[in-house]
Amino acid sequence: MDEFEEILQDFLIEAFELIEQLDQDLVELETRPDDLDLLNRIFRVAHTIKGASSFLNFDVLTHLTHHMENLLNMARHGDLVIDANVMDVILESIDLMKALLVRIRDHGEDSGLDVSGCVARLDVVANGGEAEAVEVVVAPVVQAPIVVKKSDEEPDYANMSDAEVEAEIERLLAQKQAEAIAKRLGNEEPAKAAEIEPDYANMSDAEVEAEIQRLLFEKQAQDTARRAQKTENIAPQEPALISAPIVIPAPVSQPKTEVAPIAKATPAASTTPTTPRRSESKEDSDSKGGGVEQTIRVDVKRLDHLMNLIGELVLGKNRLIKINDDVEERYEGEAFLEELNQVVSIVSLVTTDLQIAVMKTRMLPIGKVFNKFPRMIRDLSRELNKKIELEIAGEDTELDKSIVEEIGDPLVHIIRNSCDHGIEVGDVRMASGKSEVGTIQLKAYHEGNHIVIQIIDDGKGLDADMLKQKSIEKGIITEKEADAMSEKEAFGLIFRPGFSTAAQVTSVSGRGVGMDVVKTNIEKLNGMIDIDSEVGRGTSMKLKIPLTLAIIQALLVGVQEEYYAIPLASVLETVRISKDEIYTVENRSVMRLRDEVLSLVHIGDIFEVERVFDSSEHAYVVVLGLAESKIGLIVDTLIGQEEIVIKSLGEYLKGIEGIAGATIRGDGGVTLIVDVAALMQMAKSVKSTIGSESGEAKKIGVKNSASDYCVMIVDDSKTDRTIMRKSLEPLGVTLVEAVDGVEALNILKQGDHYFDAMLIDIEMPRMDGYTLALEIKKYNKYKNLPLIAVTSRAGKADRMRGVESGMVEYITKPYSPEYLMNVVKRNIKFNEGL
Amino acid sequence: MSEKLQQIINRQNQALVGDDQKVDEVIQLVGFIVGEEEFSIPILSIQEIIKPIGWTRVPQIPSYILGVFNLRGSVIPLIDLRARFGLPLQKHTDETRFIVMKNGDDVAGFVIDRLTEAIRMPKRDIGPAPDTISESETMIDGVGKQADRIVTILKVHKLLERNF
Numbered sequence A: 001m002d003e004f005e006e007i008l009q010d011f012l013i014e015a016f017e018l019i020e021q022l023d024q025d026l027v028e029l030e031t032r033p034d035d036l037d038l039l040n041r042i043f044r045v046a047h048t049i050k051g052a053s054s055f056l057n058f059d060v061l062t063h064l065t066h067h068m069e070n071l072l073n074m075a076r077h078g079d080l081v082i083d084a085n086v087m088d089v090i091l092e093s094i095d096l097m098k099a100l101l102v103r104i105r106d107h108g109e110d111s112g113l114d115v116s117g118c119v120a121r122l123d124v125v126a127n128g129g130e131a132e133a134v135e136v137v138v139a140p141v142v143q144a145p146i147v148v149k150k151s152d153e154e155p156d157y158a159n160m161s162d163a164e165v166e167a168e169i170e171r172l173l174a175q176k177q178a179e180a181i182a183k184r185l186g187n188e189e190p191a192k193a194a195e196i197e198p199d200y201a202n203m204s205d206a207e208v209e210a211e212i213q214r215l216l217f218e219k220q221a222q223d224t225a226r227r228a229q230k231t232e233n234i235a236p237q238e239p240a241l242i243s244a245p246i247v248i249p250a251p252v253s254q255p256k257t258e259v260a261p262i263a264k265a266t267p268a269a270s271t272t273p274t275t276p277r278r279s280e281s282k283e284d285s286d287s288k289g290g291g292v293e294q295t296i297r298v299d300v301k302r303l304d305h306l307m308n309l310i311g312e313l314v315l316g317k318n319r320l321i322k323i324n325d326d327v328e329e330r331y332e333g334e335a336f337l338e339e340l341n342q343v344v345s346i347v348s349l350v351t352t353d354l355q356i357a358v359m360k361t362r363m364l365p366i367g368k369v370f371n372k373f374p375r376m377i378r379d380l381s382r383e384l385n386k387k388i389e390l391e392i393a394g395e396d397t398e399l400d401k402s403i404v405e406e407i408g409d410p411l412v413h414i415i416r417n418s419c420d421h422g423i424e425v426g427d428v429r430m431a432s433g434k435s436e437v438g439t440i441q442l443k444a445y446h447e448g449n450h451i452v453i454q455i456i457d458d459g460k461g462l463d464a465d466m467l468k469q470k471s472i473e474k475g476i477i478t479e480k481e482a483d484a485m486s487e488k489e490a491f492g493l494i495f496r497p498g499f500s501t502a503a504q505v506t507s508v509s510g511r512g513v514g515m516d517v518v519k520t521n522i523e524k525l526n527g528m529i530d531i532d533s534e535v536g537r538g539t540s541m542k543l544k545i546p547l548t549l550a551i552i553q554a555l556l557v558g559v560q561e562e563y564y565a566i567p568l569a570s571v572l573e574t575v576r577i578s579k580d581e582i583y584t585v586e587n588r589s590v591m592r593l594r595d596e597v598l599s600l601v602h603i604g605d606i607f608e609v610e611r612v613f614d615s616s617e618h619a620y621v622v623v624l625g626l627a628e629s630k631i632g633l634i635v636d637t638l639i640g641q642e643e644i645v646i647k648s649l650g651e652y653l654k655g656i657e658g659i660a661g662a663t664i665r666g667d668g669g670v671t672l673i674v675d676v677a678a679l680m681q682m683a684k685s686v687k688s689t690i691g692s693e694s695g696e697a698k699k700i701g702v703k704n705s706a707s708d709y710c711v712m713i714v715d716d717s718k719t720d721r722t723i724m725r726k727s728l729e730p731l732g733v734t735l736v737e738a739v740d741g742v743e744a745l746n747i748l749k750q751g752d753h754y755f756d757a758m759l760i761d762i763e764m765p766r767m768d769g770y771t772l773a774l775e776i777k778k779y780n781k782y783k784n785l786p787l788i789a790v791t792s793r794a795g796k797a798d799r800m801r802g803v804e805s806g807m808v809e810y811i812t813k814p815y816s817p818e819y820l821m822n823v824v825k826r827n828i829k830f831n832e833g834l
Numbered sequence B: 001m002s003e004k005l006q007q008i009i010n011r012q013n014q015a016l017v018g019d020d021q022k023v024d025e026v027i028q029l030v031g032f033i034v035g036e037e038e039f040s041i042p043i044l045s046i047q048e049i050i051k052p053i054g055w056t057r058v059p060q061i062p063s064y065i066l067g068v069f070n071l072r073g074s075v076i077p078l079i080d081l082r083a084r085f086g087l088p089l090q091k092h093t094d095e096t097r098f099i100v101m102k103n104g105d106d107v108a109g110f111v112i113d114r115l116t117e118a119i120r121m122p123k124r125d126i127g128p129a130p131d132t133i134s135e136s137e138t139m140i141d142g143v144g145k146q147a148d149r150i151v152t153i154l155k156v157h158k159l160l161e162r163n164f
Helices: A002-029 A036-053 A059-076 A084-105 A117-131 A143-153 A162-185 A189-197 A205-237 A249-263 A274-289 A300-330 A335-361 A373-384 A400-420 A426-431 A464-473 A477-485 A488-497 A515-523 A676-685 A696-701 A719-729 A742-748 A769-777 A798-806 A817-826 B002-025
Strands: A363-365 A388-395 A398-400 A436-449 A449-457 A528-534 A538-546 A551-559 A562-567 A570-578 A581-584 A588-593 A596-602 A618-626 A631-637 A637-645 A659-664 A671-674 A710-714 A732-738 A758-762 A787-791 A807-814 B026-034 B035-044 B047-050 B065-071 B073-081 B099-104 B104-111 B114-122 B140-145 B152-155
Touching: A002 A084, A002 A373, A036 A059, A059 A117, A059 A710, A084 A117, A084 A373, A117 A787, A300 A335, A300 A551, A300 A637, A300 A659, A335 A363, A363 A400, A373 A388, A373 A528, A398 A400, A398 B035, A400 A436, A400 A449, A400 A515, A400 A538, A449 A581, A464 A488, A464 A676, A488 A515, A488 A528, A515 B099, A551 A618, A551 A631, A562 A637, A570 B065, A596 A676, A618 A637, A618 A676, A637 A659, A659 A676, A671 B065, A710 A719, A710 A742, A710 B035, A719 A817, A732 A742, A742 A769, A758 A769, A758 A817, A769 A787, A769 A798, A787 A817, A798 A807, A807 A817, B026 B099, B026 B104, B026 B152, B065 B104
Parallel strands: A388 A436, A562 A671, A596 A631, A710 A732, A710 A758, A758 A787, A787 A807, B035 B152, B073 B104
Antiparallel strands: A363 A398, A436 A449, A449 A538, A528 A538, A551 A562, A551 A637, A570 A618, A581 A588, A588 A596, A618 A631, A659 A671, B026 B035, B026 B114, B047 B099, B065 B073, B099 B104, B140 B152
């Protein structure tokens, strides 16, 4: 049974692959009905599926494909002209075939679907093509006559003696050989072979054996003959292909075709005649394809696992780079640095290459999705009575498998929409001076780290005023909102749930669901939608989608002491503005960005960040775009761009609004990733605090007595600390001591005290003064905390380093107590507040 | 001689079996202090115990969840047990530890004030949770009595359960 399962799986995979190409070919066939290559290709699909399904005992599928094959074979022989009506029936049967295959995949059986209606139609069309023929069975097709003619011509094996059977076999052999020779001369269909098919049902076991022997022999003879013929034919045209590829397919196809009759000799009467041609067609396609295909099938799960591992590697690489930077700073000029540098750059280079390589294995051409559209357009244009042409470009553009899966639905909706609402009826088009045939262009191309899919129609275009009017009618927006809308924003209305311009619901559109689906799916992929339209000229819709989902480029931003990662795919630009460029309109903060009004939201308001210190006069605005909407996100600092790996926050914290996940940074810390779609939703309800910067910071600054001032002394020598303490005690300020940089930093982080100044020794174990100063300045909160170096290092270089690391004063030991006191007093603005 | 040997082996086997039975009845717990009280959890539900490391605040969650931290590449939530139990917050000290607990696939780190010891406690010394606490709501699995003290045993799955 397992073996059967395996064969079944192979069959299904093969069948679905064949079908994918089929739709495209069929639509092409309608425009070029005389293309024999195309016809042959389509015929082969029906044929292959029929052969395999009869072997696997899928009778319904066999029945259907058999009749399809009949019809196609007639067309192939020029007995039938394929027009739109015939095509409709063929397409219908193909759909049915697909449905059957899906059923087999899901349920393991092909019953439950009625094919008789379709089969009847297939037959009628076949007859229509053949004027004199009344019944299908006598149509001049290979398979059909078997059943009928068999009884006339076939000798009755059951009544023969052994000797007679022997003689009969001899006769058949001779006939076969003659045929084989005939075949070598002209590439004739083995129609005759089929006609003399013996009646297997009436045979005894021995007879069946003999018959099988006969068929085997016959096949071998044919194969040899054909191979010889092939080599002859191909040699002059394609000399490069002679050597290996041509010979290889033969042994492959041979066992396949032989297995079929042996395993099911008795009931397989209908398969047997088809097998010779099947092997031939296989050989055809194989030798045409230029040899053995260089691919293997891999389970997607394995690729996903590989991708996850690469993700970890990327994080490790980021970490390594960060450590390398730190080491470089610390041991400047040391010889081993060079080596370390080399290793780090090689590792990061290889990691990047590896990542790209693995990503590529997951890439599929977008043609996989595009393939179904020619068929769709054809059906729609017939249904809507419009003439529509589809132009496809860039179907080779590749993108990640998961995205290919997600992009199909949105495209279907957009294209349906273009057909239904965009393209006008022929007369209207003619009246407005356009060609009668409407055109929809479907293009895909790369743009940086994105793939752009563009759908352009030359229909009537979007009318911004009409869209607004409809939206108001449907209660989607208020009149006031409508007035404030730009043209582009108005175009965006078509994505609102419940919006529809169609006067009535048709089978194609009008329910107001489709475009909402488009928006949701594109947002899920972190993509953007851009609509351009001109009334009377047409509409262009641009979908911009990131190439992959797991490892992304992100912009890191800081707010207070927190960092957030924003997917770079959603970042349009960043601008630095001064606070007075922010206006308030109806309780919302907005700014003017070129000719647009951009609504603003502070990242701190979204993520409830405590506003401890007053930010500077300037603010950074990250302009975010998603699907068709835009928003400006105010942040305190821009850190930079980094490659991040998305990790989930786990079961316990899942579903937090505005957070898409987390990533681990080079320093080992966790940074949260902003969910831009959710953020835009949240921005609508968030209370704005921009402009009303917290009063808290000022409160902390209020000093009522000398002991409210707090100064930290950082020195590893007890004596030095005591000297400083003694010098400052007369002031009455609170003094806190730390023995080295690490401890000082910890005290600072604990936040028990609000320090007004720090006295820092340079030479200290664990963490020296410079490093401490650099660390402190990393915190926004301490940007303005005066750091005073107290040291015996008096060199100019030392002073320079002090300044570089953020020290404001530089006191050299020894010093007088008064001098120290004055410096401190000046820096903490002592008494000014009292 | 061989009879004697057999007897010895038998005796040894019996002794071993007896040991096994004893082990079965003993639960191994790890005790720790939060606030004034000593709590404990079964040692098998502990993935590891680490010294405090940096964490990242996560918005829009209850205040007893401090945020998330990086445990060798995994992003894990960090929960402050003081806050969880409604006690006033305290600065981390040298004795503060993160206990990383797991229950199936659920993993989270918990901040505790300090560790006490690993406790081996016979099952018969463990009583049920006080009646005043409703069965479904309580985080207390039982109360262990020892000569000089009482140890509250917590339900790890309850601690790891998302309740917001």
